[in-house]
Amino acid sequence: MILTRLATLTNGWNPALRIGLLVIGLVLAFGLPWVMYPPVALDIAAWALFAVALDLLLGYTGMLSFGHAAFWGSSAYATGIVAIETGLPFPVAVLGGALVAAALALPIAMLSVRRSGIYFAMVTLAFAQLVFFIANQWRSVTGGENGLQGIPREFFGLDLSDSFYFYYAALPLILLGLLGAWRVVHSPFGRVMVAIRENQARARALGYPVDRYKVQVFVLSAFLAGLAGGVYAIGHGFASLQEVYWTTSGKVVVMNILGGMGTLWGPVLGAGIIVLLEDYLATAGIDAVGLVTGLIFVVTVLLFRRGIWGTVRHLVRSRRRPDERAAAQEGEPESRPAPARQG
Amino acid sequence: MLRTSGLSKEFSGFRAVSDVDLSVADGAVHALVGPNGAGKTTLFNLLTGFIKPTSGTITIEGRDVTGMRPEQIAQRGVARSFQIASLFEELTLAEHVELALQGRDGTGYRFWRSDKRLRRYAAETDGLLDQVGLGGMSGVPAGSLAYGQKRALELALALALSPRLLLLDEPTAGMGVEDVARTIELIKRVRADRTIVLVEHNMQVVSDLADTVTVLQFGKVLAEGDYQSVRNDPDVITAYLGEAVA
Ligand SMILES: Nc1ncnc2c1ncn2[C@@H]1O[C@H](COP(=O)(O)OP(=O)(O)O)[C@@H](O)[C@H]1O
Ligand SMILES: [Mg+2]
Numbered sequence: 001m002i003l004t005r006l007a008t009l010t011n012g013w014n015p016a017l018r019i020g021l022l023v024i025g026l027v028l029a030f031g032l033p034w035v036m037y038p039p040v041a042l043d044i045a046a047w048a049l050f051a052v053a054l055d056l057l058l059g060y061t062g063m064l065s066f067g068h069a070a071f072w073g074s075s076a077y078a079t080g081i082v083a084i085e086t087g088l089p090f091p092v093a094v095l096g097g098a099l100v101a102a103a104l105a106l107p108i109a110m111l112s113v114r115r116s117g118i119y120f121a122m123v124t125l126a127f128a129q130l131v132f133f134i135a136n137q138w139r140s141v142t143g144g145e146n147g148l149q150g151i152p153r154e155f156f157g158l159d160l161s162d163s164f165y166f167y168y169a170a171l172p173l174i175l176l177g178l179l180g181a182w183r184v185v186h187s188p189f190g191r192v193m194v195a196i197r198e199n200q201a202r203a204r205a206l207g208y209p210v211d212r213y214k215v216q217v218f219v220l221s222a223f224l225a226g227l228a229g230g231v232y233a234i235g236h237g238f239a240s241l242q243e244v245y246w247t248t249s250g251k252v253v254v255m256n257i258l259g260g261m262g263t264l265w266g267p268v269l270g271a272g273i274i275v276l277l278e279d280y281l282a283t284a285g286i287d288a289v290g291l292v293t294g295l296i297f298v299v300t301v302l303l304f305r306r307g308i309w310g311t312v313r314h315l316v317r318s319r320r321r322p323d324e325r326a327a328a329q330e331g332e333p334e335s336r337p338a339p340a341r342q343g
Numbered sequence: 344m345l346r347t348s349g350l351s352k353e354f355s356g357f358r359a360v361s362d363v364d365l366s367v368a369d370g371a372v373h374a375l376v377g378p379n380g381a382g383k384t385t386l387f388n389l390l391t392g393f394i395k396p397t398s399g400t401i402t403i404e405g406r407d408v409t410g411m412r413p414e415q416i417a418q419r420g421v422a423r424s425f426q427i428a429s430l431f432e433e434l435t436l437a438e439h440v441e442l443a444l445q446g447r448d449g450t451g452y453r454f455w456r457s458d459k460r461l462r463r464y465a466a467e468t469d470g471l472l473d474q475v476g477l478g479g480m481s482g483v484p485a486g487s488l489a490y491g492q493k494r495a496l497e498l499a500l501a502l503a504l505s506p507r508l509l510l511l512d513e514p515t516a517g518m519g520v521e522d523v524a525r526t527i528e529l530i531k532r533v534r535a536d537r538t539i540v541l542v543e544h545n546m547q548v549v550s551d552l553a554d555t556v557t558v559l560q561f562g563k564v565l566a567e568g569d570y571q572s573v574r575n576d577p578d579v580i581t582a583y584l585g586e587a588v589a
Contacts, residue, residue: 188445188456191442198432205422207417
């Protein structure tokens, strides 16, 4: 009885529920540094935006980029360079980094969107490896293996050296990025993204230039990934080769699949879980991050394909499905359809 | 309206469409008939840019569209329905039609706007769904439709584009008698301001609707003319031996 009531309350599109979720999300976003080590809270925020950025491509448009470290990382370097060289307030540096990531994404997208499925993943990976190679070689700019050190946290003369305060200075950038992703998903453009994911030939027949849309989503996604990478670099005070390494691309994919891609909330959840887990393993002195995330990945893929958020949402929604089915039956014409005739 | 010349398509040596010269008059309903495997769907795929011809050209409203992409052809006012329903399984019927209307208006690129704006299509969407016999089902996901209903949705999507040239691939296949009758009426109504090419096995539908009939066999044009003359053509009778030409 109570369960059914709860289910009708939480049927996915219920506005009250959505506002409830938003409030919980905001409380968590603002409360995080009170309940954990602030640098870890900042990592969660940055990775959450990165994961959501990938979700635009992977979950909503059905394109598996396995090279998103290129955008997170190139922005981390670019943000650092802008911050060091100009001393401008850090949000300006981050914005600059995100623009560099978007600019880099444009040619990569144009060269890769014609491929689909695993071939698209491989092309994006190849470009990301190229970016890694350049970052590794171009020592004068990136610091090579030492990374780019001493990135300042300039913000109108305020002292943000305490990560607790920096978190709140950076949070608006993250929230703006998340808001942007939400806007895109729930826009006319977002409808086309889902149409492309579901059936791109059909989308073309309806007059949508699918390749151009894919390039646009890719660049938007890279821009948001760049925002996240820039905040991360300022937060840590350095940018390293790790940021452009392929494991970073893999990690953000795992976050999406674990949390539930195509849901926005899911990737945020996935980012939180993975970052906390890594932190726990590191403080416990267990050197098996790769093994543990790999295991989580395998278990998710095998047991709940939709990820955590997707599975919960599915369970909640399927309680409401019977009504929908009934509606479909009522509207069905008398005539029984003949089996498909192929020709 | 539509003209092809020497249009051919080879699939690894097999000529599915062979040297087809087709001429569809402005405002006509032009039926394309022929046994299964004759190349009718392949011809549609060529006309709409889904596959590229091995040789030959396609002209629509006097413009050479050979080699254009499907979306470019759609933007030129050409809509098609798919023989094997090609839908967005997870989306509702209303979302399907809204996508088509938005595609027609070319406003899908607006990523900064709310999708609530698509509600402006609500009346038009309901009207289109009503027309094809899917009224009252706007909230149902397409994946849960029966076969005949999917065909009806195909038709709604094609009509939503307000095309000048409408290509329908077996629109009544899998429909019951009642739905076939409604579809015939619908096509009669919407033909007023457009040209229609229709692939159809149901000869009742062909004789009711078609001004001109082209018969395809083995990818080639076997006969062409009005329904009566084609029906009495000895080649056509031979080709259809065993199939009902009523
Ligand atoms: N993509 C393809 N690759 C290879 N053969 C194809 C392809 N599409 C169609 N064919 C072949 O072309 C012939 C014509 O098919 P089709 O155009 O679907 O016929 P119809 O629609 O008239 O029944 C068939 O023999 C079919 O097997
Ligand atoms: Mg066919």
